[in-house]
Amino acid sequence: MAIPVTILCGGLGAGKTTLLSNLLESESERESRDIAVLVNDVGEVNVDANLVEARTDLAGGDELVALENGCICCSLGGELSRSVIQLWKEYDFDALVVEASGVGEPEPIAQQFVRGPAGGPYDLDTVVTVVDARQFTETFVDDRAGTPQRQGPDETGSRPLADLWLEQIEFCDLLVVNKCDLVSDEERERAVAVLETLQPRAEILTTEYSALEPDQVLETGLFDPAAARESAGWKQAIEAAAGEGDGHDDHDHGHDHTESTTDDHDHDHDHDEHTHDHDHDHPPERYGIETETYHRVRPFHPERFTALLEDLPDGLVRAKGLCWVAGRERQALTMSFAGTETTLEVTGRWVASFSEERQETFRQGQPDLQWDEEWGDRESRLAIIGRNLSMDALIARLDDCLLTDEEMDDDWSTYETENPTPTAMGQTVTIAVSSGHSNRTD
Numbered sequence: 001m002a003i004p005v006t007i008l009c010g011g012l013g014a015g016k017t018t019l020l021s022n023l024l025e026s027e028s029e030r031e032s033r034d035i036a037v038l039v040n041d042v043g044e045v046n047v048d049a050n051l052v053e054a055r056t057d058l059a060g061g062d063e064l065v066a067l068e069n070g071c072i073c074c075s076l077g078g079e080l081s082r083s084v085i086q087l088w089k090e091y092d093f094d095a096l097v098v099e100a101s102g103v104g105e106p107e108p109i110a111q112q113f114v115r116g117p118a119g120g121p122y123d124l125d126t127v128v129t130v131v132d133a134r135q136f137t138e139t140f141v142d143d144r145a146g147t148p149q150r151q152g153p154d155e156t157g158s159r160p161l162a163d164l165w166l167e168q169i170e171f172c173d174l175l176v177v178n179k180c181d182l183v184s185d186e187e188r189e190r191a192v193a194v195l196e197t198l199q200p201r202a203e204i205l206t207t208e209y210s211a212l213e214p215d216q217v218l219e220t221g222l223f224d225p226a227a228a229r230e231s232a233g234w235k236q237a238i239e240a241a242a243g244e245g246d247g248h249d250d251h252d253h254g255h256d257h258t259e260s261t262t263d264d265h266d267h268d269h270d271h272d273e274h275t276h277d278h279d280h281d282h283p284p285e286r287y288g289i290e291t292e293t294y295h296r297v298r299p300f301h302p303e304r305f306t307a308l309l310e311d312l313p314d315g316l317v318r319a320k321g322l323c324w325v326a327g328r329e330r331q332a333l334t335m336s337f338a339g340t341e342t343t344l345e346v347t348g349r350w351v352a353s354f355s356e357e358r359q360e361t362f363r364q365g366q367p368d369l370q371w372d373e374e375w376g377d378r379e380s381r382l383a384i385i386g387r388n389l390s391m392d393a394l395i396a397r398l399d400d401c402l403l404t405d406e407e408m409d410d411d412w413s414t415y416e417t418e419n420p421t422p423t424a425m426g427q428t429v430t431i432a433v434s435s436g437h438s439n440r441t442d
């Protein structure tokens, strides 16, 4: 039988190792499951390995594998798979726990157990993300009067940490809100409400010192490969609004192909008809938390748009989706805001920028692809999650960043050069909210 795998993610210092130690202690006391552990730390390898080893009776640490070259994400194709297959061949154990580094993305790790060679002997069971309640509250939930907290880049690149935290939250099956001793009951409840919005599918447990029973984390059966990728709150909002959800509703508003590109600016857009009547897990409208989708078939002016990204309102918790920026008629940009920074990344090409022949092929392969007579699939489609945010004001400000009718008729060639957004596939540009920003939409 395949061995169940639990992946433990979470920000630096959130309490992953504490959770792992608790699990290993409980299981060794009860002499129930034998657990093998794969740990890694960015840079400083083996700190956790030593700690865990010291606190368990795993023989000589043999069943404990530390990835020598640091980050699991960077060792994915090779070392991770090899290590866990080797482990499976040589030892007899009942469950595997993979502790991802504090800056690891869970999805590629999970994929190794779903599609990679490790998918044979192993069965991905649960993806757990441990959240530091205090840190989460300060970064995403508090009414951040004054200077916004800066998130540094991670050690492996320039991605804002807040963005990675949110990916860990958005991908998991189980959220452990830890360090609840460091927040008030009210703060804890607010944090839970925001987390429910960001990841409606996950089960949420609140803890102090990651105190959980092994059965709450091991062999829970919570992982669902089909749901995992689609379950993030932002993605659900976009899909519901685009009518690409699970077919429970024929909500085809807001993406009519006749939506003209020239008068689109004045449209009564998706945000007015948004998703309240969908039966997916809708964000709690408690604590002033609100989710909207923003859909326009008209490009953003590059400078006005990036200026807005430097001046986003305090109440914005998350924004993510595709953007069309003038001057980037080939590049589909993914915009992702978390904490105080926005990443713009070229994640693909608009189908409309290919030859007609290729467009045909693509469109046949994707019959649901929204298609505008003039602009094809170019569009901006963003999910916006806010708390105590004046959504209408933010949407109006986004609309002010769209090309005006006059600009639409102008020559766009200057947008190609005077444009701070990225151009090459995979290239990213990070834009921080400037520290002296005003809270313009509140």
Ligand SMILES: Nc1nc2c(ncn2[C@@H]2O[C@H](COP(=O)(O)OP(=O)(O)OP(=O)(O)O)[C@@H](O)[C@H]2O)c(=O)[nH]1
Binding pocket: 010, 011, 012, 013, 014, 015, 016, 017, 018, 019, 048, 101, 102, 178, 179, 180, 181, 182, 207, 208, 209, 210
């Ligand atoms: N006050 C408080 N401290 C905690 C709690 N849980 C863990 N800690 C402490 O927080 C520190 C970090 O905990 P770890 O379990 O090492 O966190 P981690 O997520 O493994 O950290 P990295 O491996 O660095 O990513 C340790 O000193 C823990 O004792 C909690 O619920 N409350």
